[in-house]
Amino acid sequence: MIGLEYDSDVVLNGRFYYQGKFQDLSVSVSQGIITRIGKFLKAERIVHLPHAVLPASTDTHVHFRDPGETDKEDFRSGTTSAIYGGTTTVFDMPNNRVPVTDYEAFESKLSAISGKAYADFGLYSLFTGSNKDLLDKRTSGLKIFMGGSTNAAAIGDLDMVATDFLRNYENPVVFHAEDASCLSAHSMEEHDCRDHNMARPIECEQKAIEKAVSFRLKKGVIAHLSFPYDIQTNYLFEVTPHHLLLNDESVNDQWGKVNPPLRDRGTQEKLLALFLAGKFSLLTSDHAPHSYENKEDFEHAASGIIGVETRIPLMLSLVKRKILSMDLFLKTACSNPAALFGLRKGMLQVGYSADFMCVDFSSEKPIDQDRLHSKVTVTPFNGYSAIFPSDVVMRGETVLEKYELIEDHLGRFISNDRK
Ligand SMILES: [Zn+2]
Known part of the structure; x- marks a missing residue:
């Protein structure tokens, strides 16, 4: 035997x-x-x-657009990209063409993407402020848009019931932190990345972060921080390769249009310095693909940059050049993102x-x-x-x-x- x-x-x-x-x-x-x-x-x-x-990575913030906008991406192309980029687990955002706000939308998304994924995946639901009883039990976490973005209206003021529900929610709650009224006050015609930075300034992001933090959630996450911000909170901060490595001088065209925007060079360099000093927990891609038609000219272009395939390779290059330590890379790209969802992944153990x-x-x-x-x-x-x-x-x-x-x-x- x-x-x-x-x-x-x-x-x-x-x-x-x-x-x-x-x-x-x-x-x-x-x-x-x-x-x-x-x-x-x-x-x-x-x-x-x-x-x-090395341990493979988890990306806790991707938009694979499936179902509804599969001309931009689908679960097959999205997870193929993930695997080529060293990522075996992704968490997909709920702002589909039909936003995932209830169990029906959750179930139809799950059935639309079934059999297509090469990577393991979890799915967020969108929190609207009034859908707490409609959320599918299988959902990995909630997404809240403080300002509007692709397929998602801004959330209004949350009432007591909603705030209480969120405070007791055990899973991650991820905030897209840009304040809606601040954004509309700064709205302007935009022709390049500098204009976009002015139209959605840091103060709008900061205002929304402070509001999100004031909810005092157990597992609050601030998505894609774009400026150096050191605030006392138990919330986790995501940073993306594009906010760490690109700025509104290095990129000018509509393919660099993203929310929150690429900031000026000085801001970007300070954000990178804080990341390299270990101030942020999560490195995510915010992979947000669009079609050529959506990116025709700057003014009308949709916001979003792809990144699920390049996130790890860009960082490995920084590791090789000893700009980013191996241990910090592994924490922010592999072990912390998995631990956020209680997954036993991202560590040799x-x-x-x-x-x-x-x-x-x-x-x-x-x-x-x-x-x-x-x-x-x-x-x-x-x-x-x-x-x-x-x-x-x-x-x-x-x-x-x-x-x-x-x-x-x-x-x-x-x-x-x-x-
Ligand atoms: Zn996003």
Whole structure:
């Protein structure tokens, strides 16, 4: 009975980043979960992982536009992009063409995207202020728009019932923090990214953040912080590669139009400095694709930048150049985002999902947007240095091999009902 000797489905051998350094290790995996970490572990099936092996990433803020706007993206193209970018888990925002505000919309979204995802995924619902009894139990968290954005009207003043409900809500509540009345007071004709920055100034963002923080939620998250802001709060802050690395001088055209806007160079550099000092918990893409028609001219262009595929590669380039520490990268891109949703992912640890990315740090090269996997791949990061993972492993199985997606492994829906 040879099987008795082996308790794992597969052993992954490789040079893993573990306890602060790279080490040659064997990692046993059973049913997708890490069961042992050691040296020379045995199994019937042994897979050698190339290059440097890191935990795979979770992106807690993407807009895959499915259903409703699948000309911009769908769950297949979105999760393909995620895997190519070292991300095995995504949380998708609810501002679909039909916003996900109740269980019917949730169910129809889930059935529309079923069988399409290569990455694991959770789904947010949109909180309107009056739909607390209509939210699907499987929802991962709530999204609140303090100012209007694509397919989402701004939330009005919240009444006591809504505020009480949110205060007792156990899952993440993510705020798009731009104050609606402040935005309309500054509204103007816009021709470039500087105009967009003036039309949606920092004061509108700050005002909305302070209001969101004043709700004193258990798990409040401020999405895509665009300026250096140090405020005493238990809320977590997301930052995106575009606010960290781009500004309204480095990008000028409509493909850099995003909410909140790219700020001026000085603001961007200070935001980056705070991030590198470890002030923010979550690195997300806010992947927000649009069609060419939506981006025809600046004034009428929809706001949003793609990023689910380039988020990790851009950061790995900063890690290689020792601008960003490996430990801070792993926290903000891998372990913190998973922990926010109580997922055992994003760490090399027994009991955690065997999700990894293999990184050849000598493979740094400029991003070629024509090689990305979104439906519309125009990005202001075209030409920026990046390091794409060569291989990606999900639950112990290789899903990207030598820079090619293996299409026979599907992601799973992460239902919040599992608890
Ligand atoms: Zn967003």
